[in-house]
Amino acid sequence: MGFSSTYFFYVISLIWLLTFVSNTNAQLTPTFYARTCPKLHSIVRATMAKAIANDPRMGASILRLHFHDCFVNGCDASVLLEDTPTFQGEKNSYANQNSLRGFKLMDNIKRNVESICKNTVSCADILTLAAREAVVLLGGPTWKVPLGRRDSRTASISAANTNLPPPTADLATLISLFAAKNLSPRDMTALSGAHTIGWARCATFRSHVYNDNANATFVASKRSICPPIGGDDNVAPLDMITxxxxxxxxxxxxxxQQGLLHSDQVLYSGGSQDPWVRLYSKSNRALSKDFAAAMVKMGNISPLTGFNGEIRRHCRFVN
Known part of the structure; x- marks a missing residue:
């Protein structure tokens, strides 16, 4: 092999190496699918709009799915994976088994995207976009969603049991769990604003309405929904107003003093987050700005990019 051939081979190898490194460490960008799937946003929006028109609670469900995904090993769609004879997913963790819904809607969105852009868009990106559309369709803020995530081939039921904040968490625990994901106390309080469109099961708020010193009228109304024994699946809105x-x-x-969960009310209990709660209670604009920024930050938790992970053909199973 002559000098020119050796040099050519070296240059090609260097270009390949640089491309590999670049792709492996790729940064998320809102324009990631601009050429490969230009109709992506409209497909997700239309499917979410139809679902929320049929069931407004579905917006909160998809938003919750996104949160539970990102807090367990990053935003990689691991929360969507089903158990198999050789694989244990995260759906049956203590934190997820009775609180998550929206999996069929995710199947529907993925199917609609695949019909136009086959083997192109990850389930992780679809879930992130769907969460944004849920907020917008229910009157909340919008934001540019960085894209380019890939889907994990693994899941962690143990991480799902330890990384997700329980409804009984105190303020220090909440701050610690969010800090572990590089989210500040301000981010945490803004993100808790997602509960303005959420509902909760009696099993998650029973101890709060029977054991904590909350608003008496509020407590009485919730005890009628949630008896001391039984009725675990009865639900109540996290925001009684809207x-x-x-x-x-x-x-x-x-x-x-009408927070449905203990972990809600501790945000306003004479502690460090009281000023943020007061600000957001007075200003929808401040809430919208901080919530949107925190959602982008949360969506950037440990994404798989480049050659890591895969683009699942079906969100419930690895390829």
Missing amino acids: PNRFDNGYFKSLMA
């Missing part, structure tokens, strides 16, 4: 609209009603509820 449960199907994304606004600052949740924070107004906290200031009135």
Whole structure:
């Protein structure tokens, strides 16, 4: 092999290496699918709009799916994986088994995307986009969603049991769990605003309405829904004021000592987050700005990019 051939081989090898490194460490960008799937946003938006028109609670469900995904080993769609004879997913963890829904809707969105852009868009990106559309369709803020995530081939039920904040968590525990994901206490409080469109099962708020010193009228109304024994699957809105609209009603509820979960009310209990709760209760604009910024930050938790992970053909199973 002559000098020119050797040099040519060296240059090609260097270009390949640089491309590999670049792709492996690729940064997320809102324009990632601009050429490969230009209709992606409209497909996700239309499918979410139809689902929420049929069931407004589905917006909160998809938003919750995204949160539970990102807090367990990053935003990689691991939460969507089903158990198999040789694989244990995260759906049956203590934190997930009775609180997550929306998996069929994710199947539907993925199917609609695949019909136009086959083997192109990850389930992780679809879930992130769907969460944004859920907020927008229910009257909340919008934001540019960085894209380019790939899907994991693994899941962790143990991480799902330890990384997700329980409804009984105190303020110090919440701050610690969010800090572990590089989210500040301010991010945490803004993200808790997602509960303005959420509902919770009696099993998650029973101890709060029977054991904590909350608003007496509020407690009485919730005890009628959630008896001391039984009724675990009865549900109540986390925001009593406007449960199907994304606004600052949740924070107004906290200031009135009407937080449905213990982990809600500790955000306004004479502690460090009181000023943020007061701000968001007074200003939808401040809430929208901080929530959107925190959602982008949360969506950037440990994404798989480049040659890591895969583009799942079906969100429930690895390829």
